[in-house]
Amino acid sequence: MFRLPPRLLRSAAPWARFSSTDALSTLKPARTRFAPSPTGYLHLGSLRTALFNYLLAKRTGGQFLLRIEDTDKKRTVEGAEKSLFETLRWAGLQWDEGPEVGGPYGPYRQSERSALHQEHARQLxxxxxxxxCFCKPERLQALAVARKRANLPTDYDRTCHSIAASESASRAAAGESHVVRLKAPDQYPGFHDVVYGHITFTENARAHSLGSFEDPILLKSDGLPTYHLANVVDDHHMQITHVCRATEWMPSTPKHVHLYNCFGWTPPEFVHVGLLQNAQRGKLSKRNGDVFVSEYREKGYLASALNNFVALLGWSHEQTSDVMSLKDMVERFNTERLTPGNTVVNFEKLDFLQKHHVRETVGAGGAAAEEIFEVVVKQVSETYGDK
Structure with missing residues (x-):
């Protein structure tokens, strides 16, 4: 467990301890990635993550990668991947490497990299x-119930860790269903975060002394990896230098750093940014239509305005005007000005930026101006009829 102070992340879960240091910036070429799962459609938070990764790569003369994390087949939504590609391109966030583009470190869909993940699981x-671990789901469920009744931590009891290596290998070779678990250390390593400074973690030793071991699953029984293993292996082999993502992934980072250490690899720089919240400091609501990028596009918002809007959610700058093109943001982006803590989304700001971007686009003329005119005509017709 680790904890961020309330002044930095008021509504965060109590999982981080923060040590203040200056944020880091770098001018060396950064290789960043946006790694969504095709389990839904792109929302504002994901657009901001993609944008920050894009800006960091372009600001430093590096590369922006797109990687599809599609190993959870049960949650995959038909058409989500295609929609993702189209939405990113609409936003102007064209990836340098990834699906439909290729690159030297492919394939860029995790489901097509399972042989590599399995090889590294065997190495661990x-x-x-x-x-x-050969334990059946029924045994694990009964174990959790029994430990809960005894007022003990309900994590795994590490029964299969005592199986001899030769027996484990022969049972796996014979086709017996199993998963691969990470042997959690008594103390996960700390790490430096560009935004939050040095993060340290409480020990697992007490839980271990009670026979409770988190030991997260790395490889599922179907041979596909979980997020923890695939994330680390793919980032390493794709030579990712900076991992920029929301703070909801910060609790996973100690496991990832530990895995890097197990493999003898150097971890990338970690850049965690706060979550987006509504005025009540809760999650943005699908019910209120303030989540999906496609909905803003359908309402006629320009990609330039939406990019400008989400860039200012957790990032500041030294210019006199907030109105910026994508090119402006690339030139001004600096990780030192990413702000810790969650961000309350003020949608009035989006309308303000929309007006400025529409004015500039119409003034420039051309196809983009014609498209705006067509959208206006359509909206007027839908509201007032054709007369």
Whole structure:
């Protein structure tokens, strides 16, 4: 467990301890990635994550990658991947490497990289950092119930860790269903975050002394990886230098740093940004239509205005005007000005920026201005009829 102070992240879960240091910036070429799952349609928070990764890569003369994390087939939504590609291109966030583009570190869909993930899972087993678990779901459920009744932590009891290596290998070779678990250390390593400084973690030792071990699953019984393993292996092999993502992923970071250490790899820079919230400091609501990028596009908002809007949610600048093109944002972007804590979304700001971007686009003329005219005509017709 680790904790961020309330003044920095008022509504965050109590999982981080913050040590103040200046944020880091770098001018060396950054290789960043946006790695969504095709389980839904692009929302404002994801657009902001993609944009920040894009700006960091372009600001430093690096590369922006797109990687599809599609190993959870049960949650995959038909058409979501295609919609994702189209929405990113509409926003002007064209990836340098990824699906439909290619690149030297492909394939760029995680489901097509399972052989690599399995190879690294076996490596962790060989080095003693992971082990095969043959426990049935029924046993795990009964274990959790029994431990809860005894007022004990309900994590795994590490039964399968005691299985001899030769027996484990033979049972797996015979086709017995199993998962691969990480052997959690008594103390996960801390790490430096560009926005939040040095983050440290409480020990697992007390839970371990009670026979409770988190030991997260790295490889599922179907041979596909979980987020933890795939994320680390793919980022390393794609030579990602900066991982920029929302703070909701910060609790996973110690596991990832530990995995980097297990493999003997150098972790990337971590850049965590706060969550987007409504005026009541709750989650943005699908019911209120303030989540999906496609809905803003349908309402006639310009990509330039929406990019400008989400860029200012957790990032500041030193210019006199907030109105910026994508090119302006690339030139001004600096990780030192990413702000800690969650951000309340003020949608009036979007309307303000929309007016300025519409004015500039219409003034410039051309196809973009014609498109705006067509949208206005359509909206007027839908509101007042054709007469």
């Amino acid at each position: 087993i060989t080095t003693g950092h992971a082990y095969r």
